[in-house]
Amino acid sequence: MAAKRRPKLAVWKFASCDGCQLSLLDCEDELLAVAGEIEIAYFMEATRAVVRGPYDISLVEGSITTPHDAERIHQVRRQSKFLVTIGACATAGGIQALRNGRDVDQFMSIVYARPDYIDTLPTSTPISEHVKVDFELRGCPIDKMQLVELICAFAGGRKPMIPTHSTCMECKMRGNACVMVAHGTPCLGPVTHDGCGALCPSYDRGCFGCFGPAETANMSALTGQLSELGLESRNIQRLLRTFNTNAGPFREESSRHDS
Amino acid sequence: MPATNDASTKAGLLRRADLQSLIDALQRNDYRVIGPTVRDATVVYDEIAMVDEMPIGRGDNQDGGHYRLTDRADDAVFGYTNGVQSWRRYLFQPRRTLWRAKREARDFVVEPETEPAPKQAFIGVRACELHAIEIQDKVFVDGTYTDPDYQSRRATAFLVAVNCGSAGGTCFCSSTDTGPRSESGFDLSLTEFLDGADHAFLVEVGSERGAEIAADLPLEAATGADRQRARAITEETAASMGRTMPVDGLKDRLQQSLEHPRWQQVADRCLACSNCTMVCPTCFCSTTEDYTDITGQTAERQQRWDSCFALDHSYLHGGSVRTSTAARYRQWMTHKLAGWIDQFDVSGCVGCGRCITWCPVGIDITEEAAAFSGDGVE
Structure with a gap:
């Protein structure tokens, strides 16, 4: 009897910090089991050995910021049966999307000795603005157990158990008191997609929104409360303009706070 | 004894x-x-x-x-x-x-x-x-x-x-x-x-x-x-209690007010974050999640708290039934204060006040209930 062909997995990098790819390498306890069932065919951060495509599942990290990458993502899509974006860059454009709507030529003239060497786009955009994406895994960085769950679900041909509700649900399940209610700490938890296990509120910090907007996020209701807590408009804007600055609800709400 | x-x-x-x-x-x-x-x-x-x-x-x-x-x-x-x-x-x-x-x-x-x-x-x-x-x-x-x-x-x-x-x-x-x-x-x-x-x-x-x-x-x-x-x-x-739930006739008033404009007004303020349901001592909803491991040799079914404020809570074939926050708030409040009585012969609200305190934007269920009592806020 022929051995079952293992599905081939590829990991691709675009404009990103590599932190999400590291989350995969960080799955120390699970990685060997995963490698036993899934052929890690293309993963430059882990190995130079390359197995040619097409690939059954592609994990795409990073956003599209150059003309070259805008082409390359189409090649990735053509070689991939199932394409998953991993992290805030690939899913929303990342922190580098702060450039969107700004004068990128001016940035280059200030930052680089030879701006003429730089070939970049005026925007940082998510993968979904370029090709069809089958699943978006949120987070900056992604949660490694959500990544393992996604791969297990893919291997089992089932739906991944990755809920889209707010971070508050997990926060309360952990038994936390609300940092906003009990301490007056500004927190994006009520509008932020679950996935981190309410990490920051569990350590007495407000949520930074690393996982981007939750389903049906009511942004103006939250920012209204943040200003009640004394947060100035420009600070509300700063809170929303981080890793997920270009995610629809965060982007639109933050633009309402232009001073 | x-x-x-x-x-x-x-x-x-x-x-x-x-x-x-x-x-x-x-x-x-x-x-x-x-x-x-x-x-x-x-x-x-x-x-x-x-x-x-x-x-x-x-x-x-x-x-x-x-x-x-x-x-x-x-x-x-x-x-x-x-x-x-x-x-x-x-x-x-x-x-x-x-x-x-x-x-x-x-x-x-x-x-x-x-x-x-x-x-x-x-x-x-x-x-x-x-x-x-x-x-x-x-x-x-x-x-x-x-x-x-x-x-x-x-x-x-x-x-x-x-x-x-x-x-x-x-x-x-x-x-x-x-x-x-x-x-x-x-x-x-x-x-x-x-x-x-x-x-x-x-x-x-x-x-x-x-x-x-x-x-x-x-x-x-x-x-x-x-x-x-x-x-x-x-x-x-x-x-010395400062708040009152207007319980008399509330069940009928709520069940007869399903198209009341108040639902949209509260939805404009509601974060649909589920905090009220998580801190409520009577809320009992849960969901099940099925997991399989990478080898496909073992599976596990877990139960976890769920909330009627989550979209997935009303997911039926083809999509969620209660997509608007107004529909979800209405579901929560009418179930808690009215439907519960049909189901369990008792209101689901015990007056502990947690949903008021722990609502990040301070939505007050007694105030919302009063809005349906005729002399409340319209």
Whole structure:
């Protein structure tokens, strides 16, 4: 009897910090089991050995910021049966999307000795603005157990158990008191997609929104409360303009706070 | 015990200096003792071993979307009011594994999760919380289907009630007839007498189990005056309650107002974050999640708390039924205050005020209910 062909997995990098790819390498306890069932065919951060495509599942990290990458993502899509974006860059454009709507030529003239060497786009955009994406895994960085769950679900041909509700649900399940209610700490938890296990509120910090907007996020209701807590408009804007600055609800709400 | 032994007539005085004996007696009887303690500047319920771990001299200031722990002028042990957690998490767990399955040859074998229920004693159960537990009993034990985990936890749970000496800023149990005095449903109940050097608790016995623990405590005889005083304390608490649930006729008004413009008005403010349902002591919704491992050889079904504010909660084939926040808020409130009565013969609201305090934007269920009472906000 022929051995079952293992599905081939590829990991691709675009404009990103590599932190999400590291989350995969960080799955120390699970990685060997995963490698036993899934052929890690293309993963430059882990190995130079390359197995040619097409690939059954592609994990795409990073956003599209150059003309070259805008082409390359189409090649990735053509070689991939199932394409998953991993992290805030690939899913929303990342922190580098702060450039969107700004004068990128001016940035280059200030930052680089030879701006003429730089070939970049005026925007940082998510993968979904370029090709069809089958699943978006949120987070900056992604949660490694959500990544393992996604791969297990893919291997089992089932739906991944990755809920889209707010971070508050997990926060309360952990038994936390609300940092906003009990301490007056500004927190994006009520509008932020679950996935981190309410990490920051569990350590007495407000949520930074690393996982981007939750389903049906009511942004103006939250920012209204943040200003009640004394947060100035420009600070509300700063809170929303981080890793997920270009995610629809965060982007639109933050633009309402232009001073 | 003889039938003439009316539990409510048994009482004694426990000196503040002897309060530790209650924890000790429970521990000697193999209870894991859970009580109030301060964590992250809030009162939470957690495992305690010493009275010193309790919120001595602490109170709280609560309002819609607002909670601050305060220092009291006295050394009250139970001077705080409801914190973020109820006892729900200790009876109806936030997350648990229901069963595991293993692939065997061409078949699979299901192994039920057989974790023995812990024997828990809760110290500081408020009247509203006792009512909430009784309501969850109806849901998990008394209905057509029984939740075995809840049932076994509930059967062994020892409840030490505390009659409230003050009302929290968002409490309204006197209008829902669920407090502030515990009349039944407890094993022991305490009423705190704050008299400086004579600081003591009136201990009342509510069950045979309670009588057994009480027999282990250095109780002094209580007088009729002590009991009168205990009643006067909760009457004063009831009178000082700032909020009211307009219960008369509320069920019909809500069920006849499904297209009321108020639903959209509250939805404009509502974050749909699910905090109200997570802190509610009677909310009982859960969902199941199925996991498989990478080899496909083992599977696991987990149960976790769910909320009617999550889109997936109303997911049926093809999509969620309640996509708007207005529909989800309406579902929560009409179920809690009206549909619950059809289902369980009791309102799902016990007036604890948690959904008001812990709503990050301070939506007040009593205010929302009043909006449907004709003379409320339109």
